[in-house]
Amino acid sequence: MPKVVSVVGNRPQYVKAAPLALALAGRADVVGVDTGQHYDPELSQIFYDELGIAPPAHRLAVGSGSHAEMTARILERIGPVLEAEAPDWCVVYGDTNSTLAAALAAAKLGIPIAHVEAGLRSFDRSMPEEVNRVVADRVSDLLLCPSAEAVANLAAEGITAGVEQVGDVMADAARLFGPIAERSGALADLGLEPGGYALCTVHREANTRQPALGRLVDALSALDVDVVLPLHPRTRAALDREGLALGGRVRVVEPVGYLAFTALLRGARLLLTDSGGAQKEAWFHAVPCVTLRDRTEWVETVARGGNVLVGDDAAAIGTAVEVPPRPAAWPPLYGDGHAAERIAALLTA
Ligand code: UD1
Ligand code: UDP
Secondary structure, three states, X not given: OOEEEEEEOOHHHXXXXXXXXXXXXXXXXXXXXXXXXXXXXXXXXXXXXXXXXXXXXXXXXXXXXXXXXXXXXXXXXXXXXXXXXXXXXXXEEOXXXXXXXXXXXXXXXXOOEEEEOOOOOOOOOOOHHHHHHHHHHHHOOEEEEOOHHHHHHHHHOOOOOOEEEOOOHHHHHHHHHHHHHHHHOHHHHOOOOOOOOEEEEOOOHHHHOOOHHHHHHHHHHOXXXXXXXXXXXXXXXXXXXXXXXXOOOEEEEOOOOHHHHHHHHHHOOEEEEOOOHHHHHHHHOOOOEEEOOXXXXXXXXXXXXXXXXXXXXXXXXXXXXXXXXXXXXXXOOOOOXXXXXXXXXXXXX
8 A cells, every 4th residue: 555644734734634534544554744833722633533533643743933943843853754654645735834844845855745735826925825835836746736727827837747636625524524513513502593693714924913903803893793703823812912802793712623613604694714725615615705815815716706805904894794795606616525535546546
């Protein structure tokens, strides 16, 4: 059996890795590496528990730090692991510092790299994720694209070898785990009625700095709808640092696991978010999305009328919440929910 090292370390990466682990079961020797970039249980362990991911063989425990510190620590610690494991593939997911560092380390060791969610671009190099994606794609051997747009982005950069449009593993996760999300009891736990609230997430670097943070606090606090906000620890720390507090009809709760988040999303009137993954999940579950950014990698959701980009502009946020973007239909934009099986076939060919 081929040996596949699967590198995770952030909340969205657990969601992406889970369907692939299922698809590879019995077909490959999957060795999990967790960088430890996320370490609070509600951003990490809860996903192992809920999504049935096997405990990692290697925990790098890098923790938080500057981009340079985190990337350097992962590079230093993952190198010996990759060397000892000598896998047939190193699989990396998405666009985080864990993705970048693992890809770089594998590239230097001559280990073939498969990048899940290749080809995404915001065309905004001030986003740390954009740099991570561009570099990871450059050094990858197998570029696993969720959409035709992603394939086109790579072609525009001259990357065509090893490019495969497989669909989106997050659509797989929604298909596999969405049906059991209702059992989480998340709405009842929070005393919520379906359709009676907006769900919100905020954690993007640019939105946790001033002046964007203050603008978002004012805009969200002024909304005429109940807002449930499972708060990312980065944003909580930023609010404390700046002496800001959310008010009005915003209810701040701790970050929740995938099942509760999916249940909250499915029950929401709309989603307000700067998350990458949650924008897509809103589409999967036919929930209007108001994106608190000026650009998105998931351009199809905007083009099809299910997502609107409002940045941190209070008037635009208010208007979008009053009249949420709602297309006539929500056709599948990111594959059929079987992307992981295609990826597994490519990795075990
Ligand atoms: C990271 C990714 C981002 C992804 C997000 C998913 C990078 C550059 N960013 O952003 O692309 O969308 O994960 O959620 O890789 N913290 C905690 N507990 C934790 C983890 C973080 O309190 O378990 C706090 C620390 O104060 C830390 C801050 O959050 O400094 C930021 O964490 P970091 O991993 O650098 O970035 P995220 O915003 O989580
Ligand atoms: N998510 C979650 N609990 C939360 C917020 C998000 O489980 O409180 C899930 C969400 O369903 C999606 C993923 O986390 O699968 C998105 O991660 P995040 O927004 O942190 O990162 P991004 O996608 O922006 O990189």
